[in-house]
Amino acid sequence: MSTPAGFSELHPVLQHHIVNTLGWRELRPLQQAAIAPVVAGEDALLLAPTAGGKTEAALFPLLTRMANESWAGPSVLYVCPLRALLNNLEPRIASYAGWLGRSVAVRHGDTGAGARRRIAIDRPDIVLTTPESLEAMLVSTTIDARILLSEVRTVVVDEVHAFAGDDRGWHLLAVLERIAELVGRPLQRIGLSATVGNAPELLTWLQGSGRGRRSAQVINPEVPGSTSADVELDYVGSVTNAAKIISALHRGQKRLVFAESRARVEELAQRLIDLGTETYVSHSSLSAAERRRAERAFAEARDCVIVATSTLELGIDVGDLDRVIQVGTPTSVAAFLQRLGRTGRRRGTSRNALFLTTSDDELLTAAALLLRWSQGYVESVVAPPGPRHLLAQQLLALCLQKGQVGRTTWVEPLRDLGLTSDVETMKITEWMIESEHVDVDSAMLFVGPEAERRYGYRHFIELLSLFTSAPEFLVVHGSHEVGSIDPYALIRKVNGPRVITLAGRGWLVQHIDWSRRRAYVEPSESLGTSRWIGIPQPLSYQLMQAERGVLLGSAPASVQMSDRAGSQLIRIREELAGRVDHRATVIESTTGRSRWWTWAGGRANASLMAALEAMDPALIDEGYVFDNRSIALRAGVDAGALRSVLVRARGQLGKSDSGIRPIVTQQALEQLKFSELLPPDLARATLEARLEDVPGAAATLSHPVVDSVI
Template sequence: MSSALDPVLLHHIVNTLGWPDLRPLQRDAIAPLIAGEDALLLAPTAGGKTEAAIFPILTRMAAERWTGTSVLYLCPLKALLNNLEPRLGRYADWTGRRVALWHGDVTNSKRRAILAARPDILLTTPESLESMLVSANVDHRAFFAGLRAVVVDEVHAFAGDDRGWHLLAVLERLTHLIGRPVQRVGLSATVGNPTRLLTWLQGSGTGTRPARVVAPDLPVLVPGESAAAVPTGEIELDYVGSLQNAAKIIAGLHAGEKRLVFCESRQAVEELGSLLRGKGITTFLSHASLSVDERRRSEEAFAEARDCVIVSTNTLELGIDVGDLDRVIQIDTPTTVASFLQRLGRTGRRPGSIRNCLFLARDGDALLEAAALLLLWGRGWVEPVIAPPEPRHIAAQQILALCLQEHRAGDQTWPQWWNGLAPFDRSADPTLRHLIDQGYLDSDGGMLFIGPEAERRFGHRHFMTMTAVFTGAPEFTVLVGREELGRVDPALLTEEVQGDRRLLLNGRSWRVTYIDWRRRRCFVEPADGGGKARWTTGGWSGLGFELSRAMREVLLGADPPVKLTRRAIDRLAQVREDESSLVHPGGSVILRDHRGDDLRWWTWAGFRANATLAATLTEAVDPIQRFDDRHIRLRENVTPAEWRALIADAGQRLCLPEVSKKALDGLKFSQALPERLALATLAARLADLDGADAVLGESVRFVHA
């Protein structure tokens, strides 16, 4: 046990927690965090990362006599914050410090109490932090005056999308506000590029502040950049053919055990939950369209029960505690190795237990994808976490938020608030000019103010819509009496039906009794079966380059290092036979069907690389049916000679994919950008130049079916 920790903390770690020693990560994190260094702490799920961060920070807090709200603890999910509050509150209480929770579900009375007596540690989300900065009810200069450190839990969940850019921008504004840098500590379980992720987290402090990656439990498996867990666990891959068969297997296996089942869609969660309940299995559900109360009740009941199942989307992938699990079951496959590692890490936490996961594939494609993902996992590979390129729309949102926060900003000095961090610097000048030209901002006397267009578009509920950088699909709230059950896709309420209109929500069927179109609500009562579930998925879907390439390897004969059931072996053999003409070991295949009117280039390069190739080779690509993860459809009259001429210099003229203007609806704040810049942002995010270049460097074989 390290004597560098505060003596009071040490006493409680030994006597209250009963720990004979700290874990390696917890020991190794003490010195750099007490020294004030920025750090990225990496360990498998349930590896003690929270304690590794908070024990040294509490020690530093006591030694340096920090006052006021000196630590922010940021999480991507409100449920995760709720889960952490009692644990962190206990640790802080040992040293006479206080913890408080601030997010969208916290009542106004509790917020007023926090503002009146500031806690030492505030648990919140970046969106709620932004709300505090722009709120007229919060004296943000006084409230954050004592800030010394920020802990970002599940940092990879931020860094891979626009919430990460928003997080960085808000942290930069905070450091400018208080006039000094703030220690930044990231916690993560699954990253393939830890050094780059730490550099990203440091923001404008990169190169000027000491920083280190602390990962004693994650050996470097790939020289330079890798921090994947050593592949261990009891993993089995099965082929079941349907969700009904999956329900039979789940109902018949592991009686008396607690099972967490992951599905890749809310619809599958609802349908499987209903099937399991129909078989007499105690079943709970969790997904983003269930109400907060419904999810909380499910998670609490599941944590206390034993012989039961909880069916979930990725809402339970992160570190929300649902008690000791016996089994994880995966329907089909997640789209990343990182997600699989998070899910696998939910098991094996009890002494004497091991990590385990049973994959149940519903069709041949899902079986192939699962085998490919497990092939990558077996090699210790995990995806790098890379921030989306060119977040111009976030720069627009931040300029507006700054004007709302400060009431006015200098038209020449505004970039100082982000301490030189791109893209919140002078590179955003074209965006600023557009904001002024379109009335989002007013300019007068060298100062910028919120303009009438920003008031019109974002002013509802005190600009609350401006603090979130993602857009959700419109949904109707479902009510049973006065109690909210969840939300459903409007299409379920508008499609033509015979007889009663019935919904499937929380694994049960409901009859719609009344629809309030103006307020987007519908009222329901229980029904005996017949309910339907459906939600619209927004944005681009598709697999990455590495996973698509691994699928090609599986078709060529590679097997993942896991147990395959006889059903899986037989079905995989059939898939290999059926698709044998679509792969060859020397490169890619261009296949013409027996009729001669269908010509496809089987690249196995993933959605983004194929989008890039299709944009680059427009002369050869079918303009209507273009591409997916695996292939690009070519014009039927392309000959081998023409093809060779077209790709001769294609690697030197790669193009960004074309983007439909309709796609701008999914990019929040896109209307605050010039249309050409909004389209350029989406095009950059859809491209995979490296993957496209790799495919062009391979040989291509023309064959006939």
């Protein structure tokens, strides 16, 4: 290997093994660029496509620091969003650490009690973990976190964009602030991510409260050829046809197929198996053992397919892939880039993706997404606003960690994270006292009887998770857990034996234990159906505006479109021509109804609906119906009736005292975990902020509105 500046800063033992054990002739650009700032102790965000060498870019300089500065363990926390990703990374990271006589351990929810005890006793140098397990260590009654975590210097956050986009990111930041308080020093923070649209802001977010903030930089060197890809868009009309094409194309190659729901994954796997294609399945409702079995078998096979949801979007290693196929479309360019990056890893191969769309809606959305991709657009990663419920959860977690905390001082470690205001913090504290989630004695707070009742089961395990679990039934074959399924699949009326499909296989339901929520099954030659509860995700203003652009004639560059897709897109444009206009939004009036075609996305339309209701509720359809593309209005409402209302709405939208807020249903509140820890008005305000898109709504209001001419 040549020795450019930077490589010589790595520990000599690492240099030797990189050249002689790994056989690398050179470091990748990201790995080279990361050495100096990471060795210097700076915070950093390392950006590269999937399989771009981000793990090594962080670990090689950190192992150098560990050796040069004689760090004791655990000194590095390596945090991932998925347990499977941690398991996948452990052998590789352990081999690197082992070159320097350092040790690695995995600690997550599947780690057994014995392994957890060994971590506390042997104290490995690097701990691979999740935010939930970090908090479990902080509140544990069997280990002393002050001893176990006392030497922590650095945290590496893999797939940081996956954290930052939801409440797990806020939870991670809060836990890191508590660890920094525990060890008495700020932590070096290194984020690893694929391409994002707002890298500097993401790095600032990762740095947390700013107390003791280090110098920081985004490291994103240009990689020659990294933007080229072979992307195709096809229209196939049905899942059955998609399976036929997948089965026939690229035989002898390994194909990773993405679908957007667990039910579609199972349906597609069924069809492929029926066609004689060796097929494996991976999604979140399969047991960990079943997922590992499928992913291991796929990695070792050659001519096969694995069908997955976004669980395989992140960097879990399933071997060298030849093809990525998307049935339907992901909801963001960022997700597409993650999936595209699973290919083109071997020398002489290129990144590739084939879209197989099964409906007009899917074709339109896929064309829009690829249009944005071809324009170089990638979504910004924005943390959910107003995480007040997370602050309330942290009050209980701090009570568990410390036994008791000051009534007015407990928030100090978290004060500068921006979770909420000081006034609202006081209001949340008083509500939790009033609702008996915490008790108070001599200005000290501790866990109250309501928190014990609601969360105390199994050492407060539900308090450590940010997700509300769906009430699924465990599916068991003998002593083997296959996965879980929605109860509806077990109670819906069927003619004959009840057969469900899970892991791409049919299962005959033999017995249902309703009290333990278990379904006992035996293999079946027949195939049944699958069902899970899911909440549709609103699509963005940018993506919907791209749909509008496609309908008006734009097409994605550098994308090969099949004749079928091209012909179908022409038909879609003709059919929807009356719903788009080059200069305006459109009111379409038909018998008994009117509809305002905004092409603004679900959140912006929620804000627009709220504005219409505040200005003139008589305009709105009594069903209060809107979607990503349009808003239902009462029959007879035309552009003239709407214009003056929209002018007034434009002046009020975004004002704090306007009263324009999206409707929050009780069902929505129940989906916000820990909402019961908040005063009702703050719980509602949290969801209102998360359901709205004021900039998208304002942009829509800036356009004229016209009546459809077709």
